[in-house]
Amino acid sequence: MPFIHRLRPRYAEIDAQGVVFNAHWLTYFDEACTRFFEDMGFPPATAFFRDFDLMVVKATIEWQGPAGFDEHVEVEVVPSRLGNSSLDLRYTATVEDRPVCVGTITYVSVTPGTHDSAPIPPKLRHQLEAASA
Amino acid sequence: MPFIHRLRPRYAEIDAQGVVFNAHWLTYFDEACTRFFEDMGFPPATAFFRDFDLMVVKATIEWQGPAGFDEHVEVEVVPSRLGNSSLDLRYTATVEDRPVCVGTITYVSVTPGTHDSAPIPPKLRHQLEAASA
Amino acid sequence: MPFIHRLRPRYAEIDAQGVVFNAHWLTYFDEACTRFFEDMGFPPATAFFRDFDLMVVKATIEWQGPAGFDEHVEVEVVPSRLGNSSLDLRYTATVEDRPVCVGTITYVSVTPGTHDSAPIPPKLRHQLEAASA
Amino acid sequence: MPFIHRLRPRYAEIDAQGVVFNAHWLTYFDEACTRFFEDMGFPPATAFFRDFDLMVVKATIEWQGPAGFDEHVEVEVVPSRLGNSSLDLRYTATVEDRPVCVGTITYVSVTPGTHDSAPIPPKLRHQLEAASA
Numbered sequence: 001m002p003f004i005h006r007l008r009p010r011y012a013e014i015d016a017q018g019v020v021f022n023a024h025w026l027t028y029f030d031e032a033c034t035r036f037f038e039d040m041g042f043p044p045a046t047a048f049f050r051d052f053d054l055m056v057v058k059a060t061i062e063w064q065g066p067a068g069f070d071e072h073v074e075v076e077v078v079p080s081r082l083g084n085s086s087l088d089l090r091y092t093a094t095v096e097d098r099p100v101c102v103g104t105i106t107y108v109s110v111t112p113g114t115h116d117s118a119p120i121p122p123k124l125r126h127q128l129e130a131a132s133a
Numbered sequence: 134m135p136f137i138h139r140l141r142p143r144y145a146e147i148d149a150q151g152v153v154f155n156a157h158w159l160t161y162f163d164e165a166c167t168r169f170f171e172d173m174g175f176p177p178a179t180a181f182f183r184d185f186d187l188m189v190v191k192a193t194i195e196w197q198g199p200a201g202f203d204e205h206v207e208v209e210v211v212p213s214r215l216g217n218s219s220l221d222l223r224y225t226a227t228v229e230d231r232p233v234c235v236g237t238i239t240y241v242s243v244t245p246g247t248h249d250s251a252p253i254p255p256k257l258r259h260q261l262e263a264a265s266a
Numbered sequence: 267m268p269f270i271h272r273l274r275p276r277y278a279e280i281d282a283q284g285v286v287f288n289a290h291w292l293t294y295f296d297e298a299c300t301r302f303f304e305d306m307g308f309p310p311a312t313a314f315f316r317d318f319d320l321m322v323v324k325a326t327i328e329w330q331g332p333a334g335f336d337e338h339v340e341v342e343v344v345p346s347r348l349g350n351s352s353l354d355l356r357y358t359a360t361v362e363d364r365p366v367c368v369g370t371i372t373y374v375s376v377t378p379g380t381h382d383s384a385p386i387p388p389k390l391r392h393q394l395e396a397a398s399a
Numbered sequence: 400m401p402f403i404h405r406l407r408p409r410y411a412e413i414d415a416q417g418v419v420f421n422a423h424w425l426t427y428f429d430e431a432c433t434r435f436f437e438d439m440g441f442p443p444a445t446a447f448f449r450d451f452d453l454m455v456v457k458a459t460i461e462w463q464g465p466a467g468f469d470e471h472v473e474v475e476v477v478p479s480r481l482g483n484s485s486l487d488l489r490y491t492a493t494v495e496d497r498p499v500c501v502g503t504i505t506y507v508s509v510t511p512g513t514h515d516s517a518p519i520p521p522k523l524r525h526q527l528e529a530a531s532a
Contacts (some may be wrong), residue, residue, distance in 0.1 A: 012160045012287045013166065013176070015334060016280045022455050023278060023425035027137060027145045029420070032204060034144065045166070045203040056421050060459045069282060070178040143423060147415045154411045156296070159289035174271050183406060189288050193326045202415060277433065277443070278426045293411045300410065300469060310410070336433060336444040378476040 003039055003131065005032035005075045009067055011116040019066035026059060028075060029103050036077040036089070040127040052108040052121050057086070064099040071095045079132045085109045085117045087128060136157045136172055136264065138208045142200055151178035152199035159192060161208060162236050164226040169210040169222070173260040181247050185254050190219070191239040197232040204228045212265045218242045220261060269305055269347050269397065271298035271341045277334055285332035294341060295357045295369050302329060302343040302355070306393040320373040321350070330365040337361045345398045351375045351383045353394060402530065404431035405472045418463055418465035425458060428490045428502050432457070435476040439526040441444055441511040451520050456485070463498040470494045473532060478531045484508045486527060489504045 007028060015021040034044045048054070074094050076091050081088035091103040111118045120128070167177045181187070188256060200206050214221035219226040219248050224236040244251045253261070282285040300310045313321070335341050337375060340360050347354035357369040377384045386394070406427060414420040433443045447453070466472050474494050480487035488501040510517045519527070 008167075010160060010164050012163060012289060013283060015277060016282065016284050018282050020440075021278045022458065023429070024424045026422035026425060027143060027420075030145060030420075031143050034141075034384045038417070043203070044431075056462065058459070058461045059421065062457045063455065068178070070176070118242070142416060145420045147327075148410060149413045149417050150417065151415050154296075155325065156289045156292035156411060159292060160287075162290070163287075188330065191326070191328045192288065193324070195324045196322065274433075276426060276430050278429060296408050296411060300407075308471070311467070334444070350524060372454070 002076045003036045005035045005077060005107065007031065007073050008070045009073060011069055013071045019068055021072065022061070022063070024118065025061055025093070025101055025103060028073070028093070029105060030079050030092055031057075031087075032075040033089060033105075037130075039061070040069050040124075040131065050110050051112070052118070052124060053112040055110050055115065056105055058106040059103060060105075061101055061103040063101040065073050065095075065130045067093070067095050067102075074101065076097075077131075079128045080104060081106075082120070082128055085119050087120065136169045136210045138168045138210060140164065140206050140208070141203050142206060144202055144265045152201055155194070155196070156251070158194055158226070158234055158236060161206070162192075162222075162238060163225070164165065165208040165210050166222060166238075167222055169264075173257075173264065175257065175260075184245070185251070185257060186243050186245045187240040188243050188248065189238055190241050192236060193238075194234055194236040196234040197233075198228075200228050200233045206233065211266075212261045213237060214239075215258065215261055216254070218252050220253065269302045271301045271343060273297065273339050273341070274336050277335055280335045283294060283396070285334055288327070288329070291367055291369060293326055293358070294339070295325075295355075295371060297373075298341040298343050302397075306390075306397065308390065309394075315378050317378070318384070318390060319378045320361045320377050321376050321381065322371055323374050324372040325369060327367055327369040329367040331361075331367075331383055333359070333366045335362050339366065340376060345394045346370060347372075347389065348386070348394055348398065351385050353354075355388065362368075402435045402476045404434045404476060406430065406472050406473060406474065407469050410468055411491040413450075413468045416421075418467055421462070424460055424492070424500055425501060427472070427492070428458075428504060430510075431474040431476050431490055432488060434494075435530075436523070439523075439530065441523065443450070445489055448511050451517070452509050452511045453521060454509050454514065456507050460500055460502040460503060462500040464494075464500075466492070466494050466499045472499065476530075478527045479503060479530065480505075481519070481524065481527055484518050486519065 011018045049058045052085050076092040079088040086108045093100040109120045146157045207265045209225040210224050213223040219241045227232040242253045275286045276370040279290045342358040344356050352374045359366040375386045408419045412423045441519045475491040477489050479489040492499040512531045
């Protein structure tokens with residue numbers, strides 16, 4: 001069962017055309033990432049920055065349809081690539097099974113407090129492999 | 134029992150000093166307002182703009198302390214004044230019982246689609262009175 | 267001549283009713299504050315956090331009218347109170363001389379890196395007095 | 400000479416690691432797009448929604464480095480693909496000639512008020528061709 005993050009777009013996030021403004025999807029995916037890591041046993045506020053850290057180096061989003069104010073958005077999070085020191089998470093957003101957008105974000109594992117890439121720690125790799133299955 | 138909205142500050146909402154940037158509290162209060170009205174039987178995405186509408190005319194926030202990334206924030210929502218065509222909601226934010234900030238927002242009831250003030254509809258007034266008790 | 271900060275509301279900041287969402291005014295005032303301090307000779311990215319720091323403790327905004335996408339907003343910044351270790355800045359926003367909103371923000375001077383209040387440094391006080399005249 | 404949009408990251412846009420949070424780049428690119436269209440003679444607040452409209456369908460961003468609070472960011476805007484009813488704009492962001500990120504956004508031309516794709520209007524096509532040269 002892939003991990004699902006649920007959210008309701010805020011009124012502040014809806015633009016003059018009545019839909020979620022595009023930039024907020026990166027914020028939603030970041031929040032989904034927070035909950036995904038927490039679900040794997042790594043609450044970002046404590047595990048990140050101490051045990052390991054991830055830096056976003058690339059993001060791609062394709063939109064299929066809009067999401068409106070207070071709709072029930074589901075964001076599925078799946079690791080779609082697992083390298084030595086980098087990984088991709090794929091975020092698939094739907095509203096009541098209607099496709100909204102798909103994002104793929106590439107993260108590089110870095111030594112906390114630096115921008116130096118570092119191998120993905122074994123215990124994190126283990127959990128990501130389990131979540132990919 | 135006053136209405137409580139629960140939220141976790143997003144990483145995107147934390148500033149360089151490690152705390153929620155001040156403007157986001159108005160967004161949090163707006164989201165708390167959405168959930169408060171839904172809880173009273175008026176889901177904003179449908180009830181607002183059709184049956185009635187509210188326009189923010191004044192907001193005051195006083196901060197007592199910070200809230201950090203992913204902390205467990207509770208926002209209590211209480212109607213603190215109920216006039217003929219305007220009302221105040223008081224938002225009290227805490228993190229694990231530690232005071233963070235208190236906001237008071239004044240709303241004017243308007244005819245949907247206009248900026249013309251209108252009496253608060255009886256069924257809304259009734260619910261606001263119940264929530265004030 | 268009071269200091270004026272000029273800005274154009276972004277499409278992302280406009281809500282479903284076609285006007286700047288209320289929370290963004292606190293962000294606009296913060297940006298106006300940045301430019302106001304720079305204009306007084308204290309560029310925030312370097313002067314703040316090193317020579318002195320300010321913490322927001324209270325904000326009040328009253329709205330008179332809306333601002334729309336890409337309109338020419340002017341925000342006048344005036345020190346409206348100057349205490350020993352705290353001060354108020356008053357932000358008056360207009361669109362082509364039409365009143366939009368007035369905000370008053372109370373800042374406490376703190377020792378950089380702490381939450382301990384500290385007297386407003388003399389050279390900052392001197393500039394604030396000049397800007398109040 | 401390609402079009403350049405200049406901006407200073409706001410304090411509110413800086414995250415706990417001291418750099419612009421990733422989602423804001425889509426907002427910066429949208430603002431750069433507004434100014435780019437204005438520069439071509441199409442001020443978005445009036446020309447868009449009336450003469451033509453553009454819908455974002457895909458966005459890709461790659462980061463090379465960070466941008467910090469109040470730094471001098473330049474965003475170069477160049478049409479990088481011009482189809483019958485869609486186009487790509489490439490946004491290249493630098494801070495004092497240091498590369499920060501490159502975004503490519505695909506827009507579909509739609510009949511204003513609808514989601515129906517429509518050929519790019521000749522006068523817009525003409526200007527985009529001039530800007531690509």
